[in-house]
Amino acid sequence: MGLQCGIVGLPNVGKSTLFNAISSGKAEAANYPFCTIEPNVGVVTVPDERLDTLEGLVKPQRVVPTIIEFVDIAGLVKGASQGAGLGNKFLANIREVDAIVHVVRCFEDDNIVHVEGKVDPVSDKEIIDAELQLKDLDSVDKKIQRIDKAARVGDAKAKAELEILKLYKTALEAGKSARTVQISPEEAEAAIGDISLMTVKPVIYVANVDEGSLPNGNKYSDALREAVKDEGAEVIVISAGIEAQIAEMEDPEERELFLGEYGLTESGLSKLIKASYKLLGLITYFTAGVKEVRAWTIHRGWKAPQAAGVIHSDFERKFIRAQVMKLPDFAQFKTEAGVREAGKLAVEGKEYVVQDGDIMEFLHSA
Numbered sequence: 001m002g003l004q005c006g007i008v009g010l011p012n013v014g015k016s017t018l019f020n021a022i023s024s025g026k027a028e029a030a031n032y033p034f035c036t037i038e039p040n041v042g043v044v045t046v047p048d049e050r051l052d053t054l055e056g057l058v059k060p061q062r063v064v065p066t067i068i069e070f071v072d073i074a075g076l077v078k079g080a081s082q083g084a085g086l087g088n089k090f091l092a093n094i095r096e097v098d099a100i101v102h103v104v105r106c107f108e109d110d111n112i113v114h115v116e117g118k119v120d121p122v123s124d125k126e127i128i129d130a131e132l133q134l135k136d137l138d139s140v141d142k143k144i145q146r147i148d149k150a151a152r153v154g155d156a157k158a159k160a161e162l163e164i165l166k167l168y169k170t171a172l173e174a175g176k177s178a179r180t181v182q183i184s185p186e187e188a189e190a191a192i193g194d195i196s197l198m199t200v201k202p203v204i205y206v207a208n209v210d211e212g213s214l215p216n217g218n219k220y221s222d223a224l225r226e227a228v229k230d231e232g233a234e235v236i237v238i239s240a241g242i243e244a245q246i247a248e249m250e251d252p253e254e255r256e257l258f259l260g261e262y263g264l265t266e267s268g269l270s271k272l273i274k275a276s277y278k279l280l281g282l283i284t285y286f287t288a289g290v291k292e293v294r295a296w297t298i299h300r301g302w303k304a305p306q307a308a309g310v311i312h313s314d315f316e317r318k319f320i321r322a323q324v325m326k327l328p329d330f331a332q333f334k335t336e337a338g339v340r341e342a343g344k345l346a347v348e349g350k351e352y353v354v355q356d357g358d359i360m361e362f363l364h365s366a
Helices: 015-022 049-058 087-094 121-152 156-173 185-192 219-227 240-247 252-261 268-280 304-311 313-317 327-333 336-341
Strands: 003-008 040-045 062-064 067-072 099-105 203-208 234-238 282-288 292-299 319-325 346-348 359-364
Touching (some): 015 040, 015 067, 049 062, 049 292, 049 327, 099 268, 121 156, 156 185, 234 240, 240 268, 268 282, 292 304, 304 313, 304 359
Parallel strands (some): 203 234, 282 359
Antiparallel strands (some): 282 292
């Protein structure tokens, strides 16, 4: 499964600088609003030391890591939900992503204009929230109008959906995001699955600080963290300018020394990937053969047939069983035969819940 994160924020908060630093994309970073006119998509491979271990053991023809796509979405402004700036076009782009990476300016620089005239991360966050909430409210209202007649004449399905839609309407009108509505995933899918609400998506807040505020942040990032503490969101502190310098370094030792100078143990990209996986409840399993060692991303809690379906839908539909090895066992006994002889090779059925780091081989019918 491909993971796609949309990078949003007001103009001139460092979105495109961050995007350029973490991806293979080439978004223009300029000191004026709307320098990103079309959404830019950058593909980032997910670093995983376990792949290196498997490569050393299996010596495959190729190694395929899992990936994340980052979409650099042009800066939104107040009034975007009514079409201001580049509003409607880019609000539509947000609907397509799995998670939102909200970059918030947490640095002062007189040479970089702020579209609202002052550095205020909480206010910036609220502007974006309000525009997305207003657009979602419009979507909810339109669906309510569409099913109201059926609900009034006794359609049980429409009545159930209408009650849930009213919960979303109440929350959005109160300035709360759709993700705050406490209902089951099944109820949510039935009521809003066809209208792609934006504020139901999980959010990672990126506090973009000056290099002097690394690694722990500053008063602006502290204020942002306090403002979102009840949202269940992830907050990470990054300096987009520093990330741009890290991205140019090819020597791992040089990069490690550079990070150490700022008291960092990992890059902002690494933080962002880990936050994305944690927020979305994702894990990785592996397939390992002489032709290919590959990482696969799935949701935590998925059973073996669902995991097999990520490779091919037929694997899920015709699933029989899975052979499962643990990486420490494979590393110790060196080969699948060695793992089997040690009694560490498990044969699992349809109810097996896949664990992070499992090495799996699926058997399915023809």
